[in-house]
Amino acid sequence: MQFAQICDRVEVNDGTGRPLDLSAFPGKWINSNPDTNGIARLVISESGGKLLVQVLAIGPDGLIDWGTTDLNLFAATPLSRIGAGFIGVYDFGFAETRLQGSIVKGLLVLAQFHRFKDGSRRVDYFVREYFAMTHGRY
């Protein structure tokens, strides 16, 4: 087994091929910052063992629906089968937004990489935002 850091040298046995537990993700995730100019909320849903995200972002005249895109999923360790993070990409033509999410103690930390492709000379930028799932338990 090849590895480039010792934490990746692990004994893989009965877990091989077992699907990831996706239960941490599906639901409506609300931005912790009510004054955001970025993403207001995410709706993550499961379909056929895959996860989809729908982004709703703040616009000058209300929410902008980005539609849905697939998420690539990540566990917390090479041996874990519990989903803990994801990567998703939106290509808008004039710009591309790459989302890198990870869940820490129920908080979704969402890193966003915005790259402009329209020659507008806007600088590409990075921002992180925080989201909590509405669960209605308390």
Place this chain on the structure above:
Amino acid sequence: MDQNLQFKQSSHLHPALSDPTTRRWSADKLIGRWLNTNRETQGLAEFVIEQDGDRFNVSAVGVGTDGPIDWPRTRAKPLANLEEEAGQRAPALAATFDLGFMKAEIQIRVNKGVLVIVLFITFLDDSGRSNYVNREFFYRPD
């Protein structure tokens, strides 16, 4: 800001994005050699960030069984870091290390003097290992 610009969220129209000074990277807070704050790490022991004009390169050293493992020097893309809490003009960096059997897509930023790296690791070798996300923290030794 030109109101004809296309956008998908209001922050796409943030005036700072069209301000040429935003593009003048002040990377002093990023450049150099960084060591993992966790001396018992089983992951990356060291991380190096270099700047050549507008270009950035990164390299890393993984902890191995028989000594350090060099990760290949890789181009990193700078992005303006608009986080309010940052209060600094240091860019964030995005890079992907391709090691053949795995790739590591990483985000790099400085927060109050700590280099924070988040790695999204994907195994490409059918070894059965789960792709995973990990976070490491680094300090400057000097």
